[in-house]
Amino acid sequence: MHVPDGFLGPQTYLPAYGVAGVMWAAGLRRLRADLDAATLPRLAVVTAAAFVLMMITVPLPGGTTVHVAGIGMLAVLFGVWNAFLSLSLVFLLQALLFGDGGVTALPVNALAMGLVGSLAAVGAYRLLRRVNRDAALFAAGWSGTVAAALVVAGVLGLQPQLSRAPDGSPLFFPFGWKTTLPAVVIPHLVVGVADGVLALLAGRFLAPRSAPARSAERPGTP
């Protein structure tokens, strides 16, 4: 889902860096507030887990495969701010070490997937957990992915309106919302199902022993 370099104009990524910068600072402040011997190793290792979760492919009918994002799973298991910081670090490493995504797209990817996706996932989980925990886990996985896809589609579709050449041709991503919303969101409704199933199964596997599985259930979290 994440956007590569070259498709977002400076009118988008510079303000996005401003917003993401504030959010990163807030996240780090929270992290420092409860900084103990376990905080940094935990952030680093959760980041590595998030990185590898994005390598997990899920088959779709028709022979194609998609990569899950693992946003809902991370947000429910480790909390919104941990998920946001971890996913941001993942995108930075992917951009600089593996040429995947990009430095200019980093703040948009981090805000869409790390923050909005995580908030949607934890919101859905909290809304449904009293009704049925399994349904809540599935909804967290699905809504995290779909919410992030909506933001990415919105930002991409904004590009032709923000920057055009004198001849009217687009300077960056060329399609408007009419194209980006269905093209990005509809496939992610299916990817979201895979993410939901993974969140449900991972939540079930982890629930009996893992304390962090309660992180979205603790009062005051995120």
Add this chain to the structure above:
Amino acid sequence: MRDRLLLLLYLGAIVAATFVHDPARLAAALAVVLLVSGTRAPRVLGRALRAAAPFAAAVSLGWLAAAWWEQRPAGAALLRLNLRVLLMTCLTFALAARIDLQRALGFSRTLRFALVLTVSQVLTFRRLYADFRLALRCRSPRRASTVTELRHGAAAGAWFLRRAEHDAAEIAQALDARGFFLDQR
């Protein structure tokens, strides 16, 4: 210092590339990046093409189809978009590969520590995930079904999360035992 300067140069070049809209200048900048890469140029170009091609090709083909349908020219916009994407990706592989991130981010001990820990865990986890995939493949006489793939993905995901928890606790104890957090305070 060299790594920090290279990182700043890379970031400056990436930002500058988004302010250039003339295809000729973008092509010239791409040529300069490849020239500077020297003997690594074919490798840099190949990696950049492989990394950028899926998304750029999908967008370009869509834009070409739309332009053909509406009978309007698409060449200049397509050329500009693809040259810019290729230039930025080549810059990443040409420059970012030469930067030692740990040194470049050495101004913050905490940041450097988090980075070293993360990268080492990422490399370990990547290798383990490749092992898991190979294990699934060699134990499936036929191509694994969708349900098997899903169960494998979920089990691997859960395993990595549990392993992450375990590793985090173990690393924290190891660092604590060596007085790392005393030095931080």
